[in-house]
Amino acid sequence: MSATRRVVSFVDERTGAVPLVRRSLRFVFPDHWSFLLGEVALYSFVVLLGTGVFLTFFFDDSTAQTIYNGDYAPLVGHEMSSAYRSVVDISISVKAGLLIRQTHHWAANVFIAAIVLHLARILFTGAFRKPRDLTYYIGVTMLMLALLEGYIGYSLGDDLLSGMGLAIGYSVALSIPFVGANLAALIWGGPFPGDPTFWSRMYVTHILLIPATLAVLIGLHLVLVASRHHTQFRMTRRHTERTVVGTPLIPGYAPRSLGLASSVVAMLFLLGGLVQINPIWLWGPYHVSEATNGAQPDWYLGWLIGGLRLMPDWDLVIGGYTVVPNPFWGGAAFPLVVFAILFSWPWLERRLTGDHGFHNLLDRPRDSPWRTALAAALATWVVFVFLAGAMDRAQVTFGLSYEKQLWAFRVLVWVVPALVLLATLRICRELRAGDDVLFRRRTAERAARLDV
Numbered sequence: 001m002s003a004t005r006r007v008v009s010f011v012d013e014r015t016g017a018v019p020l021v022r023r024s025l026r027f028v029f030p031d032h033w034s035f036l037l038g039e040v041a042l043y044s045f046v047v048l049l050g051t052g053v054f055l056t057f058f059f060d061d062s063t064a065q066t067i068y069n070g071d072y073a074p075l076v077g078h079e080m081s082s083a084y085r086s087v088v089d090i091s092i093s094v095k096a097g098l099l100i101r102q103t104h105h106w107a108a109n110v111f112i113a114a115i116v117l118h119l120a121r122i123l124f125t126g127a128f129r130k131p132r133d134l135t136y137y138i139g140v141t142m143l144m145l146a147l148l149e150g151y152i153g154y155s156l157g158d159d160l161l162s163g164m165g166l167a168i169g170y171s172v173a174l175s176i177p178f179v180g181a182n183l184a185a186l187i188w189g190g191p192f193p194g195d196p197t198f199w200s201r202m203y204v205t206h207i208l209l210i211p212a213t214l215a216v217l218i219g220l221h222l223v224l225v226a227s228r229h230h231t232q233f234r235m236t237r238r239h240t241e242r243t244v245v246g247t248p249l250i251p252g253y254a255p256r257s258l259g260l261a262s263s264v265v266a267m268l269f270l271l272g273g274l275v276q277i278n279p280i281w282l283w284g285p286y287h288v289s290e291a292t293n294g295a296q297p298d299w300y301l302g303w304l305i306g307g308l309r310l311m312p313d314w315d316l317v318i319g320g321y322t323v324v325p326n327p328f329w330g331g332a333a334f335p336l337v338v339f340a341i342l343f344s345w346p347w348l349e350r351r352l353t354g355d356h357g358f359h360n361l362l363d364r365p366r367d368s369p370w371r372t373a374l375a376a377a378l379a380t381w382v383v384f385v386f387l388a389g390a391m392d393r394a395q396v397t398f399g400l401s402y403e404k405q406l407w408a409f410r411v412l413v414w415v416v417p418a419l420v421l422l423a424t425l426r427i428c429r430e431l432r433a434g435d436d437v438l439f440r441r442r443t444a445e446r447a448a449r450l451d452v
Contacts, residue, residue: 030230030231030232031245032232032233034121035230036260037114037117037118037121038114038118039257039260039261040110040114040260040264041111041114041115041118042218043260043261043264043265044107044108044110044111044114044264044268045107045111045214045215045218046261047103047104047107047264047265047268048104048107048108048111048211049211051100051101051103051104051107052104052207052211054100055090055100055101055104056207058086058089058090058094058097059083059086059087059090059156059203060082060083060085060086061083061156061199061200061202061203062081062082062083062196062199062200063081063082063083063158063193063196063199064081064082064196065079065080065081065082066079066080066081066082066085067079067080068080068085068088070085070088070089070092070093071089071092071093072088072092072281074281075088075281075284075285078284078285079285080158080285081158081285081286083156083157083158083199084157084158084159084280084285084286087101087156087157087158087159087280088280088281091279091280091281092281099269099272099273100272101272102271102272102273102275102276102277102278103268103269103271103272103273104272105154105272105277105278105298106268106271106272106275106277107268108149108150108153108298109150109277109298109299109300110264110268111146112143112146112147112150112300113299113300115139115142115143115146116143116300118139119139119140119143119342120375120379122136122139123345123371123375124365124371124372124375125231125233125362125363125364125365126349126359126362126363126368126371127231127362128345128346128349129346129349129350129355129359130346130350130356130357130358130359131228131358132224132228132231133346134224135221135224135225135228136345136346137343137346138217138220138221138224139221140339140342140343141217142214142217142218142221144339145210145213145214145217146214147300147301148210149206149210149211149214150298150300150301151165151169151301152202152205152206152210153206154278154297154298155169155202156199156202156203156206157278157280158199158285158286159280159283159284159285159286160283160284160285160286160287160290160291160292161278161280161283161292161297162280162286163193163286163287163288164286164291164292165297165301166192166193167192167193167288168308168327168331169331170184170188170192170194171327171331172308172327172328172331172332173187173188174325174327175324175325175326175327175328175331175332176328176332177323177324177328180328189201192288193288229244229360230244231359231360231361231362232244232245232360232361232362233361233362233364234361234362244360278298296390296393301389302386302387302389302390303334303335303382303385303386303389304330304331304334304335304389305389306330306384306385306386306387306388306389306390306409307329307330307331307334307335307385307388307389308327308330308331309330309388309389309391309406310330310385310388310406310409310410310413311326311329311330312410313326314326314329334385338378338382341378349371365428366427366428366431366432366435367432368428369424369425369428369429369432370425372424372425372428373420373421373422373424373425373428374421376420376421376424377417377418377420377421377424378417380416380417380420381413381417384409384412384413384416384417385413387409388405388406388409388413391405391406391409
């Protein structure tokens, strides 16, 4: 008996693991490229954890004021927080610090982008239907936590850009009706910029609480995916609601997945090394009396900035008291409405269509015109609000009037989604009609051949 067989026999006699391993190696995975978006998010999360551990060794979460005397000459002699100084030191003085910090930042952007694209695939193909609705809810929850994690992460630097972002967040928290003041006091520990311990709480939340929660949700998400098997498109007669078709783990899928993991890691490190992102030494340290122009937050916060900018100067006043201040509508109500729609989507479709059955086969977008049209309209709505968040950059770069852009977006943000809904509905129906014509033609040709 060979050494390998003796080892396998020894392990199996004591653990009985061989049948489980055999079944695992034969587990099949989907072939369609769109399923790889979830893996891109997973591998980006792994890079986030690895680079984040490195950064914790050098980051100081204190807001105690200090005078900078480091290696970056333009800031020498300036007063700043210890947090800001530590990030500048990571970027300028620590070996490989700038590479790791920028890779961490790029991984956060790719992680959220992959989740958004993965969610779009699920919505357009009906992968959220029973029995995978719980998996869908976990995915939407992960998106919410990832957005919060990204916001907290870029706020920790205490630079002029992140400080302005925290000030906006504080204003939005204050604007929440009835509980806003108490909520802001609970989070910040006092009036902005808050109690000194606020930074420590934010730091612990960023490096421990949210990552641990995301890791648990990702693990649960993968367990549910494995237990219910993957969905699949009806490509051939083999693809039915009762069969699972795909590539086995060994020898087919594992090498592909390892190749994708290597590519994701390599691309993130290339971005971290070659493409500058968030150069906080240019923004300078945050002081409550200062502001900046020309700097933009990460892309995934653009839709929130756009919501704040599009909302007219309207406060809900009752009996001389401001019940709902203006920042609430764009900063809190808008994202809450979007996520409420996302969470209720499976229930709404079941309610409207009466379809309570199990589904293992995916729909092509054209096969469900109303679902596709509504999802396209929702995406267009969010995208146009997102574009409105860059109106100041369009003014600086292209000389477009900010006021004219504002009024144009206030109209387009409602008109364009309605037009997209109607156009998508028409296109899907025309494509389905073309499929029916093609099917009848092929059926007739097949019958003619049989008659001959």
